[in-house]
Amino acid sequence: MKGEKTSADAISFRDRLRALNNIPRLLKMVWETNPYLTIVTVVTRIILAALPVAILYVGKLFINEVVMLIHNSDKTLSHSYLWQLVAIEFGLVITTNALNRVILLVDVLLGDRLSNYSFMRIMTHASKLDLEQFEDSVFYDKLERARQQCIGRTVLLTNVFGQLQDTVTVCFLISGLVLFNPWFTIILFISTLPSFLGEYYFNNKNYSLIRSQMERRREMEYISSLGTSDITAKEVRAFDLSTFFVNRFRNISNRLYFDIRALETKRSAWAIILAITGSVGYYSAFVYIIQKVLMGSISIGDLTFLLGSIRQVSGVLQNLMKRFSTVSQGAIYLRDFFEFFEIMPKIKLPVNPKPFPRPIKEGFTFENVGFKYNNSTKWANRNLNFTLHAGEKLALVGENGAGKTTLVKLLVRLYDPTEGRILLDGVDLREYDLAELRLEIGIIFQDFLKYQMTTTENIAVGNISEMNNHTLIAKSAKKSLANIFIEKLPKQYDQMLGRHFQQGVELSGGEWQKIALARAYMRDAQLMVLDEPTAALDAKSEYEVFQRFSELTKNKSALLISHRFSTVRMADRILVLEKGELLEVGSHDELLHQNGKYAELFELQAMGYR
Numbered sequence: 370m371k372g373e374k375t376s377a378d379a380i381s382f383r384d385r386l387r388a389l390n391n392i393p394r395l396l397k398m399v400w401e402t403n404p405y406l407t408i409v410t411v412v413t414r415i416i417l418a419a420l421p422v423a424i425l426y427v428g429k430l431f432i433n434e435v436v437m438l439i440h441n442s443d444k445t446l447s448h449s450y451l452w453q454l455v456a457i458e459f460g461l462v463i464t465t466n467a468l469n470r471v472i473l474l475v476d477v478l479l480g481d482r483l484s485n486y487s488f489m490r491i492m493t494h495a496s497k498l499d500l501e502q503f504e505d506s507v508f509y510d511k512l513e514r515a516r517q518q519c520i521g522r523t524v525l526l527t528n529v530f531g532q533l534q535d536t537v538t539v540c541f542l543i544s545g546l547v548l549f550n551p552w553f554t555i556i557l558f559i560s561t562l563p564s565f566l567g568e569y570y571f572n573n574k575n576y577s578l579i580r581s582q583m584e585r586r587r588e589m590e591y592i593s594s595l596g597t598s599d600i601t602a603k604e605v606r607a608f609d610l611s612t613f614f615v616n617r618f619r620n621i622s623n624r625l626y627f628d629i630r631a632l633e634t635k636r637s638a639w640a641i642i643l644a645i646t647g648s649v650g651y652y653s654a655f656v657y658i659i660q661k662v663l664m665g666s667i668s669i670g671d672l673t674f675l676l677g678s679i680r681q682v683s684g685v686l687q688n689l690m691k692r693f694s695t696v697s698q699g700a701i702y703l704r705d706f707f708e709f710f711e712i713m714p715k716i717k718l719p720v721n722p723k724p725f726p727r728p729i730k731e732g733f734t735f736e737n738v739g740f741k742y743n744n745s746t747k748w749a750n751r752n753l754n755f756t757l758h759a760g761e762k763l764a765l766v767g768e769n770g771a772g773k774t775t776l777v778k779l780l781v782r783l784y785d786p787t788e789g790r791i792l793l794d795g796v797d798l799r800e801y802d803l804a805e806l807r808l809e810i811g812i813i814f815q816d817f818l819k820y821q822m823t824t825t826e827n828i829a830v831g832n833i834s835e836m837n838n839h840t841l842i843a844k845s846a847k848k849s850l851a852n853i854f855i856e857k858l859p860k861q862y863d864q865m866l867g868r869h870f871q872q873g874v875e876l877s878g879g880e881w882q883k884i885a886l887a888r889a890y891m892r893d894a895q896l897m898v899l900d901e902p903t904a905a906l907d908a909k910s911e912y913e914v915f916q917r918f919s920e921l922t923k924n925k926s927a928l929l930i931s932h933r934f935s936t937v938r939m940a941d942r943i944l945v946l947e948k949g950e951l952l953e954v955g956s957h958d959e960l961l962h963q964n965g966k967y968a969e970l971f972e973l974q975a976m977g978y979r
């Protein structure tokens with residue numbers, strides 16, 4: 370997508386050099402992943418780096434010995450030195466092969482470990498970031514680039530180690546050549562330079578292109594998941610959307626493909642032209658040495674040693690230069706990876722958190738609270754002034770988009786208010802430890818997750834530290850009335866839920882909702898927040914669940930969001946929100962009496978049942 374490229378995507382030579390600073394960080398990560406395998410690969414590569422020059426040198430001694438034996442008239446001379454040399458060379462070749470296999474093995478193992486370690490680090494860091502950051506597309510691109518780095522990590526690792534190994538090999542080989550004629554090295558170096566510059570230029574272009582395509586690629590991934598996921602399968606079929614998705618995927622992928630094809634074709638054409646200079650350098654040295662042999666100034670053994678060295682230096686130099694751009698390329702992608710870890714949560718934790726009140730005495734007070742989403746100019750909540758008293762059951766009512774869920778998110782500090790403050794027992798929420806605050810609030814969102822895991826795990830996520838507390842899990846299921854259908858499942862609490870994995874059982878919407886409710890009962894929270902907790906329940910279940918809920922949370926505070934007035938009317942007080950602001954407050958009867966918005970909404974719903 371030419372139009373999508375921005376100047377921010379272009380990388381200067383300085384950027385590339387600076388990106389190389391990431392290589393030591395990568396090596397540190399490799400070491401942290403597995404120090405033993407790291408030592409094995411480094412030591413093996415150093416030995417392997419010295420072997421080519423050793424083989425060439427033994428070869429030279431061997432040929433000189435053969436020539437000497439052929440030309441010597443004394444046929445009784447011992448051949449034992451000759452056979453010793455053959456045996457040494459044989460040993461060196463076998464060692465080279467064996468060590469190459471060791472490196473292949475170690476690199477695969479280390480790459481796998483490193484890739485998983487990187488994924489785990491990303492998951493851990495991502496979990497510390499704010500919800501707001503996940504709603505930002507620039508952040509998402511960064512996260513995606515970091516994730517992709519984990520997948521391609523084995524290749525980069527092999528390249529970095531290969532680069533180190535080849536540098537040592539070249540040093541060994543060049544020492545032999547320099548002794549013979551230093552110009553060789555210079556000619557070989559200069560002749561490989563054009564190829565290197567070409568690779569460097571095109572890698573740069575490639576990086577900018579891939580980076581500029583990132584958002585489009587995410588879109589492709591999204592469309593592909595729409596077409597292939599079990600969650601979307603129902604709707605895709607019902608609306609016959611598959612051709613629409615396939616065409617959309619094809620259009621985007623074609624546009625990206627044409628840009629890549631243009632660049633790669635150009636790169637290949639230039640590579641062919643630039644490789645010619647490398648061959649010219651190599652054959653000039655070749656011709657020079659042959660002439661020296663013909664003049665009798667160097668031996669046949671020297672000839673084989675030099676030709677072998679030149680051929681190898683030329684090859685290894687080309688590899689080194691080619692790989693330099695690949696490695697510096699990888700280093701730039703690594704920069705993306707490490708940059709991800711530099712993103713810090715905006716929600717600040719207090720240095721000396723206040724002890725969390727247990728029990729809560731006054732409650733949560735919203736003082737002139739307003740909130741605007743980062744990507745929006747509109748206030749989602751504004752001028753909120755109310756107190757959720759200790760032990761009180763409060764319901765939030767309002768039309769879609771009135772700001773109910775946002776208010777709840779502010780309460781658990783998924784976001785901090787843009788203006789105003791929320792107090793708990795007179796102290797700003799920001800002064801309490803965030804983990805403790807969240808532990809004291811049992812919250813179930815309307816879009817709660819349906820984990821493709823066992824029943825036990827699905828309930829235990831409400832308080833993961835109690836994962837093995839089967840008594841508590843069963844008790845929570847009983848409180849939410851989920852126990853009734855769980856006991857009828859083939860494997861009950863060990864039953865795999867959902868259809869992703871073998872022998873999984875899919876639950877109905879209402880059954881999933883009861884599982885989600887059980888999560889809220891998993892912790893001894895002082896405040897229960899239920900966002901649309903009964904939307905999927907039938908009328909009888911809803912009544913039973915709420916009877917239970919009222920009994921179980923007698924002295925606890927609760928905040929309920931619901932569009933169902935049968936649920937709402939059970940609350941002590943009801944807050945009616947409109948366009949993010951508080952419109953009415955009171956009990957069900959008081960609000961009906963006021964004959965305002967609540968009464969209007971209630972009447973509308975009641976009419977539907979008449």
Ligand SMILES: Nc1ncnc2c1ncn2[C@@H]1O[C@H](COP(=O)(O)OP(=O)(O)OP(=O)(O)O)[C@@H](O)[C@H]1O
Nearest residue numbers: 504742745749767768769770771772773774775776
């Ligand atoms: N992540 C977000 N980024 C930007 N705006 C958002 C985001 N989430 C919600 N909004 C906007 O904030 C406003 C309040 O949304 P909120 O989800 O709080 O409403 P709600 O009352 O819970 O609605 P519903 O009854 O449909 O669940 C809406 O205008 C919505 O478009």
